[in-house]
Each structure stands twice: as structure tokens, then as C-alpha cells.
Amino acid sequence: MRDSLPMKNTSATPLGAGAKRSTPSGGLQAWLPRLVLAPSVAISLFFVYGFMLWTFVLSLTSSRMLPSYDFVGFGQYSRLMANERWWVASTNLMIFGVLFVVICLAIGSLLAILLDQKIRQEGALRTIYLYPMALSFIVTGVVWKWLLNPQLGIQAMVQSWGFESFRFDWITDPDMAIYTLVIAAVWQASGFVMALFLAGLRGIDDSIVKAAQLDGASLPRIYWRVVMPCLRPVVFSAVMILAHIAIKSFDLVVALTGGGPGYATDLPATFMYAHAFTRAQIGLGSASAMLMLGGVLAILIPYLYSELRSRKHG
């Protein structure tokens, strides 16, 4: 079946190249694209942006257990600003997001360069590197909770090899616990960055690299000065997707640290959940969701804008 198609095609193209479709139902044809597109667009835009608007309205009210429409202006926002736990959560998201994105890009690009050296069984390696990405953040949390547990995991393992003074108990240390989230998340997503970069590397014209080699440039120099600049669009998509993962990493916190010790590893998403649902503070929770949204937009829009603009020029 498949083989017969191109055959038919070659004989039909010369005749059909200029001929446009000439069905009588032109009116329907014109509307059809919009008609079939409508559900997807309506669902994505209406539900997401519409519901955000609703959340915004709720954030202006004194809603507690049930939504009420007793407006209190920006009262919930000033309550939020006075809440220390909120500041911890926002700072955590900044630390986590920046470290997560930067380390993933670094490790991912190194792994991609490694696999780009035409080593054997590249396909199998690529699948294994990518495996963590196919796991749920919940499972990642469970696995790392165990590995990071001082009595059971890495610390115990290294100590049993004879290094008695080895310490790795970040997960129980309020100052360091946030970095355990970074470790687990980097483990999960760097293989994904690797796969993206590898695809990008394969798309680069070999002759550019050959030319640089002839000029006597060293391998690290070639990658840094010649190859990486070509990968700018790939870096852009990687950053966007990583940022998206960082923003929605609610489940990782739930499974790995539960926000603890205390509330040292709270993120805005877990803060919001705790207030809107377990503490019956829908108004305050909504306000925190809106602030988080504002923060995300404030960071992403300039980046999106500058990238898209420079791409048009260059």
C-alpha cells in the first residue's frame, strides 16, 4: 500500500500541480479549518485564561472554606506579603529554578557531546539517559528520599565502605534541604536536555566543524565557540521546557521532603495548596497563585521576547 502511493503520486503531480481543489462546497471548506480548530483553542484558552481570571477575582475576596464574593481589595495580597512562609517559598522557587535550569543545561550538553563522539550502542545509552524523564516526580521523590536518607542511603553506603566521617545529610538540614530537590530534579531532567542537544548537534553541518579542526582548534574550543552558538534555538526550547518543569514541580516536593524540615522546602505551589485546601484560606491561596503567575510571566516574557526578536533578525 505504502509503496504504491509514491508511484501514483509521480504520475499525478505534473497534472495536479497547478490544479486547485474544486469542490462545490466552497463555503464549508472555508469554515472547516476554523470549525475543527475551535474546540482545541477554546479549551486551551478559555479554561486556562478564563479560570485564571476567576482565581484573580477570588484573590480579591475574603473567601475561606467556600468562595464568597465579599470583596476586600488587595487585603489578601498584603497579608501574603507579611507572611514569612510565603517569602521562604518564593525564594526557594528562585533558587530551585535557576540551579535546576543551569545545572541541567551543563550536564545535558556534556552528555550530548559525549554521545556525539560516535561511541558504540549510542541508541541504548540515549534511552537509559532519558529513562528518568519517563518517571513520575512522585517516584523520583521516593527513590531520592531513600538515597538521601542519612541512615539508609548514600551516607550509609559510603560509611560502610570505611569512610566513617562521610556526611551527606542535606535532607534533614533546613538550610540545605532545598538543594536535595535540585539534585533529584537534575537527575530526572538532564537526560532530556541531552537528547535535545544531541538532536541539535546532529543537525549541524559537518563541514563547519571540519573547517575549525583544520584551523587547529581544540575539541573543547570547537564545541564552545563553533557548535554551541549554532544550538541557540535548542537552548531556547530546553530552557522553556525546563522552566515549565521547575514551575510545576509540586509533586517532587510532596514526595521528597513534604515541604520540610518545617517549611524549609516549601514552593509557592505547595504553599498555595496548603492554604487553599488544608487551611481553608481560598482567598489567600488564590492571591499566592496570582503572585506566582505574575512572577513567572515577569521572567519568561522578556526572555521569550528577546529570543524571538533576535531570531527574526538573525
Place this chain on the structure above:
Amino acid sequence: MTTLSSKTAAPRSVSGWRSPQAKRAFLTILGWSVALVIFFPIFWMILTGFKTESAAIADPTLIFSPTLESYQEVQERSGYARFALNSVAVAFGSTFLALLIAIPSAYAMAFLPTKRTKGTLLWMLSTKMLPSVGVLVPIYLIFRDVGLLDTRTGLIIVYTLMNLPIVVWMLYTFFKDMPKDILEAGRMDGASTLQEVMFLLLPLTLPGIASTGLLSVILSWNEAFWSLNLTTSNAAPLTAYIASFSSPEGLFWAKLSAASTMAIAPILILGWMTQKQMVRGLTFGAVK
């Protein structure tokens, strides 16, 4: 042959290796060592699932007598099968629904584009960048009022909404890559739009559709924000089950590992069998 060509390409040996063979052997070993490090946590969890509770918290060792005790207990005490069934129903149900809505949309965007197609697509994708907490309260309130809380239908609806932009976008890129002449030829033979889609477009882009579907299944299977917030027991999928398992009984590592292993096994096996599709899907179609 390889020695010769690489010598002519690079007059000075790039990284100082005596022979390309040695370099390649070193890099292969390095590659597999990294793979070992990356896979170790998963491997260790699978191993722990086959231990008894006391062996799981004893000194870490590779030598122990494997037992299925933990697996039996997980099934008996909490009914693993019910949660697994919820996961299957929700992941495949939402994927089916998302493909059903997305295929016509992607078709329209790829083959009948207008000036605003690109913009529409960008707007749809932009919704993925917004934090889900922003829409949680309204969805929760609506679901509560119409009785969709803790139902599979409710989760299927939410997951479909969640994955739709990505599914549309991926299908769009796959459809766009298809040579237009083939569809033209079909039209010349008098195929209707529906026939064109059913008998030409879908069979020819099947690998792309499979990658997209696999991604959607994986994303739904792994999703936890919505499943934790919108279900309690009846419709709870595996992610919610494991999360509930880990908090009050956090110390039962063997059972927790057994439950987690059962939750990821389908994905690991499915992923290994369909490596190409999985890589392509998980990278959102970037890897061809």
C-alpha cells in the same frame, strides 16, 4: 580506514590520544559508567522491592535472598490492582480523547493555514507555561459542584486539557513534514477530506502519532498535581497511591519500593520496546 580518514581530517590529533580506537574505547566505558550512575537509583529501588523490610534497612548490599513478600503485602493490604486500573483507564482515556480533538486541529493548521495559525499555536502553548495552581481553585469548585471530584471522568477531562496543547503542537509538526504531493494525489483520485485523513494522512504519519500518543500516556501516567488534588480514593491513580503510601508509612521501604516498581514497570518496559518512539515523544518530537 577510519584511522586514515580521521587523520586526513585533523592534522593534529585532537585530544592527544594515541589511537582513535583507544579513545573510542575510553569514551564507550565513560558512557556506560554514566549510564550506570543514572540508572543506579532505579535499579536500587527495584532491588529493594525484592527484600524483606528488615533487609531493606540493613547495611546496603547486593547479596540477599530475594522474596516476593513485599509485593504480596502491597497487593493484599491496599489493592494495588485498583489503582493500576485507574492509571490505565485515565492515561489511555485522556490520550484517546486528546488525539481525537487534536488530529482535526493539527490537520487544519498544517494543511489549511491562515495568517493567524502560528499565533494561535503560540497562544495554546503559552498556557503550558502557566502554573497549574492558577486554575486549581476554579476547577476544584466546579468539579465539586457537578460531582466530578474523585471520578475517573474528572481526571480524564483534566488530563486531556493539560496535554492538548502539546499534542496539537506535536501533531502539527509531524503533519507539516509530510509531503503535500501525496495528499494532492489523493484528492486527484477523488478522496474526500475524511478519506484523505483516514487513509493517507494517518497511516503515513503513524510513527509521529504513536510518539505523540506515547508522550501523552507517559505524562498522564506520571501526573501527580491533579491526581493528588482531585482524587481521594475511588479514582486515585498510582501516583496518588504512592504519595499516600510514602507519608504515613514512610519507613516501610521494601513495600514502598515494591509499589513504586510496579508503578514504573509498565513505562520502563513499554519505553524499552519502543525506544525510538519514546525518545521522540519525550523530546517533544525534536529527535527524528
